[in-house]
Structure formats: C-alpha cells, structure tokens
Amino acid sequence: MLTNHPLRERVVQEMLLRRFPAITTPSRIVQIVRIVAAADRDEERRRVMAMPDGSFIEPGSHDRHVAGACPRGALLSWERHSEASTATILLPLGIEACDATAWIEGLPGHVVRAMRITVLADEASAGPVLTAAALAKADLVTCHVGPCRIWSDFRMGNDGYGQMILVANGCPPADLGRIIQRVQELGNYRNLALLGLPLVQQHGAGLDRLEAQLSEEARLIAEGAQDDEALLERLSALSAELEHVAAATAFRLGATNAYAAIVADRLASLDIQAIEGHQSLVDFNDRRFVPAVRTCATFAARIDTLGARTARITALLRTRIETSIERQNRDLLTSVEQGIGLQLRLQHLVESLSVLAISYYAISLLGYVAKGVSKVMPWLSPELLLAMAVLPVSLGIMAFIRHRRGRLFAGDAARHA
Template sequence: MRNEHELRKSVVAEMHLRRWPQLQPGMTVIQVLRQVADEEREIEQESLARLPEGGAVEPSPNPRHVQGSFGEGIDFGWERHSEASATTLFISRGAGIALDPQGDEAVSRALDWADSLPGKIVRATRIAIVADMTEAAALLPRFAFEPLDLVSCDIAGGARIWSDFRLREDGFGAVLVAANGLPPGDLSRTVQRLQELGNYRNLALLGLPVAQAGWKVLDGIEAELATLGTRVARSDVSDDELLKQVTDLSMQLMTQTASSDFRLSATEAYAVLVEERLEDLCIEPVPGFQSLADFTQRRFLPAIRTCAAHRRRAETLAARTAQFVSLFRTRVETRIENQNGRLLHSMEKSISTQLRMQHLVEGLSVVALSYYAISLIGYMLKGAEKFDHDISSGVIIAVLTPFVVAAMWLAIRSMKQRILHHD
C-alpha cells in the first residue's frame, strides 16, 4: 500500500500480543516471570534461538512475542515486557504434570531450557487445569495446600481456583483450576488474566522493600530539616556552615528520590493493572474460604499504600527543603542588604568628609593664590616707589587685596564649574 505509516505494522502486531493458545481441561501451564536487565537482553535472544532438540519457533510479526513447540503436547510462549519477560509452557499431557513435571523427560528438557534464560525470577507458577469439581477434589489433597492460607473462589462466571500462594521446595507456586464447563477460549483468557494478576502483583511489590529502606533515610532527612530550621534563626551560625548542611541535605534527598522514583512509579502503575485484573476476573467468594479479592486486598493494598506514602513524604520533604532554601536565601539577602546599607552609610560619610575637605582646600587655594598675586604686585609697587616717591605701595596693596581675593575666588569657581560640567 502507498503512504503506509512506518509504525502501522508494529501497532497492529501489538494488538495481537499476550494471546495464549486455547486451554483444555487436563492441561498444565507452567510460567516463569523474570526481571531482565538491559545488558541481558542480547543473551536472552540468543537463548531463544538455541532451543533444545525437537524445538521449533513459529514466525512472529513482533520480536517481543515468540511462540513455538518442543514436540507433541508441549508448546511454549515467550513475551517481553518493559522490565520483565514471561516464559510459559503449555503442556497437554495431563494436569498431574503440575505436581511432578520432572517425571516427564520432554517436559524436563523444556523446563531446563526455560531455566537457562537470563534474568532474576520474580514469579514461577505451575497451574493444573481439570474439568470439574470432582476431578479437582481428587487432585486437591496431592497439592497439600496450607489450610490457613488457602484461597478458593469462583472466577469468570463458573471456574474455580485453589491456591495458598506459597512457594514449594522447587521455588514454584501451585494453582488448581476447575474449568466447570467454561469454553476453551474463555478458559484461556481467564487463566491468562489470573496469571497477569499474580505477575503484576509481584512486580508491584518490588517497590515495598525500596519504600521500607527509604523510610529510614527520610526519617533522618526530616530530623535534620527540623534542626536546620532552628539553626537558621541563630545569628551565631555562619551562612557557610548552613549552606554546606542544606546542600548535603538536598543532595541526600535527591539521591534517595532518584534511586526510588522509578521503582515506586512502576509500583503505582502495576497496582492499577492489578485492580483491573481483579475486576476482569469477576470474583465470587465461596463460603468457608478466603477469596482471591480478599487475599489481594488484605495483603497487597497495605504494601501499595506504604509505597504511595513514601512518595508523598519524599515530595513533602522536597517542598520543605525548598522552603528552607528560600528562608536561608532570605537570611543571606537580608545580611547582604544590611552590609550594603552600612557600606553606603560609610561611603556617604566619606563623601561628606571629602566635600568638606574640598571646600577647605578651595578656601586655602584662594588665600594662597591671592597671597602670591598680592606679593607679586607688592614687589612691582616697591620697585616703582624708587622712581616715583609719591606712590604709596602699602595703600595700593591694601586697596587691591579684596579685589585680588575676589578675582581668585571667581576664577577657581569658574574652573571648577567647567571641570564638573565637561562632557
């Protein structure tokens, strides 16, 4: 087609991700969810290309989703998420495989391959699917669920599940599902949503240890902020000392926020997905048993609230730190203004003194210049007395002295005006 958008095929392929094959009673689903680092993605792709003998991969329009088979009755799917990857085995060799997968050689090889994939395991589950309550009752004792932790409820309008959500010795959790007449397509979507609920729940809970560890750091920051708040009002504490402390505190808070923000933001996003999956499963409680909704709400929500409280507290401390910095800046600006005021007052006194000194110098200059001028005139008149004895130099000097002084004052004043108004 002409003028096709470069992302059209990726968008269409995205809409077909996360699809599972149709599940039937008598099947076992084994899924491993791993948190995979960016540097491990290349190794992961190499592992997907190295399937054990008999394995084959189906063509896929999107590299984030791979489907294939390990032989008759063992299919697999691999899906890449933003920070994790899910590997799922679909085994059509009886629900009892969920109890002892190592007893089947082909299943054991498939599990060994799944175990070789890189990443840290976040969740691993074995799901046994049976036809009805009769088959479930026969198989239930073999699962040896913990009675006090047993969760059992109806989901999706008829199917029923059992699990204690505890880890077995091999590191897997176990779930028993009775289809109870649920069509294969609906059964597949229901079990997939059930798994997504557990996966998103575990990914969300990864933020809890981060929040708990960060809580102690925030306690220290809050206590130090309180101390700084009292010290900023004391005049005996230097600005340099306060600046160093508030800078160290700000850096500590920024480091804590930067190290935890991604994890806690992811927890918030996963928590929304958990709520959506709970709603999609249409959970109906069974008398005498704890339902999946009760189990999730009772244990999951407090952890999510702790993570949310950590983020809110960090934001509050950041705002308080900003207020303290503003208060500290006001203190510094006030001191600078006071210093500038004192400096201006000192400069004003200095200028006033200089002005008085200048007037004094001007007066002395008039006197000195007048004295020299009158002296010169006196010498001239004394010389003239020798030629004309009628000339009285003393009288003439006495008469000229006021005029000479006035002339000198006017001359100096005129020169001063020209200098001051010169462009």
C-alpha cells in the same frame, strides 16, 4: 499501494500480543516471570530461539514474542515486557516435557514469580490433586472466577514454584484461556509492583532522618542562632542526599504505581465470587497488597514534600542572606557617603586656604611692582596700593578657582550622562 506509518506494524503487533491459547482439560501450565537486565537481552534472545530439539517456531514470531510447539505436545511461548519477560509451557496433564522444563528454567534473568497451574475439568476431579498439593490451610485462597474455581496458597515451594489448581466447570476452552491469562497477569503484576516495598523499607529510616534534620535546620533558621553560611551548606548537603534517594527510588516507585493500576484492572475484570468461609482473590489482594502499594505511594509523596520543603527553607535562608548582604552594602554606602562628605568639606577648607596662599603670593608680587612704581611716582604710597589691592585680588582668585571647579564638574557630568 498503501503508505504505512513507520510504527503501524509495531502497533498492530502490540494489540495481538498476550494471547493465551485455548486450554482443554486436563492440562498443566508452567510460567516463569523474570526481571532481565539490558546486558542480558541478547543472550536471552539466543536462548529463547534455542528451543528443544524438534520444536516448531510459529510464523509471526518477532523480537518481543516467540511461540513454538514441542513434538510431545507442549506449547512454548516467550514474551518480552518493558523490564520483565514471561516464559510459559502448556502441556497435557500427565505428560512430562523435560526438555521444555530445561528450556524455561535456563533462560537468563532473576525470577520474580514462578507458577505451576493444574487445570481440571470439574471439582469432583480436584480432590486427589488438592490432597497431593498439601496447600497451607491458613493461607488458602479459593473462590469462583466466572464459572471456574481456583485454589492456591500463593506460597513459594522448596523448588521455587508456587502452585494453583483450577477447575473449568464447563468453561469453553477459549474463555478458559482468557481467565487463566488474567489470573496469571494479576499475580505477575502484583509481584512486580511489590518490588518497590523492600526499597521503601530500605530507605525509610534514611528519609525519617532527613525529615528530622530538615525540621532542625528550620528551627535554627527561625531562631537565627547559627551562621547562615553554615546552615546553607548543611541544607545543600541535605538536598543532595534527598535527590540521591529520589533518584534511587523514582523508577521502581513509578513502576509500582503502574503495575498496581494494572492489578486493579485485572482484579476488576475477573468475575470473582467469594465462597463462604474462605479467602477470595479480592480478600488476598486487599489484605497486604493494597497497604503495600499505599506505603510506596506515601513514600513517593514524602520525597516530593521533603523536596518542596527543602526548596522553601533554602529559598528563605538565601533571602535572609541576601537581605543581610544588602544591609551591609547599605551601611557601606552610608559610610562611603559620610567619607565623601568629609572629603568634600576638607576640599573646601583646602580651597579656602589655597585662595589665601595664592592671594598672599599675588600681593607679594604686586608689592614689587608698587615699589618700582614709587620710584617713578614718589607721591604714590606702595603700602596704600597693596592695601587697596588685597580685597579685589583675593575675590578674583576665588572667582577663578570656583569657575574652574564648575567647569570640571560639568565635564564629568557630561561624560556620565
């Protein structure tokens, strides 16, 4: 028996997801993409499984993908992505599936894209539908996608839905399903990517202010006219504010970058052929989406650049502060050294005076001895004896003091060795 890797089943399921069913004409597709908070995931799952009465949930459905069918012929599907969820209804044109509509609109989350797609057999049958759709001519996008042709103004109607008309022009049902899936993913990921632009616009003025403030702090550091500690405190506050902006935008800007890459892949995979005099999907994408993504990328790069500049300027200021502290320490050590030298000279002076004082008292004591001896030896002059003893006594005391001082210094050096 095979011993499977714990993640094998999940990997296989991942590769089987996002399959669009084969689509026959005429039909209608309703799809809603939502951002769902983590706290709402359980409620979302409960509502997904509560499909309209009589619906049949296909075997193989799991926590990230559920597919089912309504009695009136509508196919229902739900798929969970990293932060968004996609719910889709596919039904024959002309059949109303009110229960299915209530199901898809009742799921939790915030809608980022909702589309109704009308799929027709050929361009000849598209006229009445296009007239009824009343697409805005100024924003009309129409082009060939492989053998198919699409029309849309990508506007949001009063009911919150956008609309698209697509004609198969003989495209086989399986290929038609794949084309519609890629066209929808192109639009879905485009909207998800553009969620980063309002955030960039919201924080853009703050980033401009931080950039100007950093330049001013760098100028003050160069001039040296400000207190270094005050400058360091302001730089620390600026760095903290910059980190707050980076933390508030990092996830969304990273998601924008990832979604934009998927949009580019989907756009490249579609065989788009422009129609003269009309805006194509490529034109529509290049007109605003590409500049918006570049704006987000520039904002992210500015945050990184400002962070690096802040770190360099802070390091420069810290180096200057440390240099100033080292200079103060050097001056302090020089002052201490001068004090020690003065103290040493004073000690030598005291030592010399001590030799004189001790010698004086020693000669005085010797004087008493000499006077006592002169009583026994009258011929011995006490004054002469004392005069002769002054020099050897003083030298002896001086030698003794130096000897003791030498031993004291030697013992101290041995303790510190």
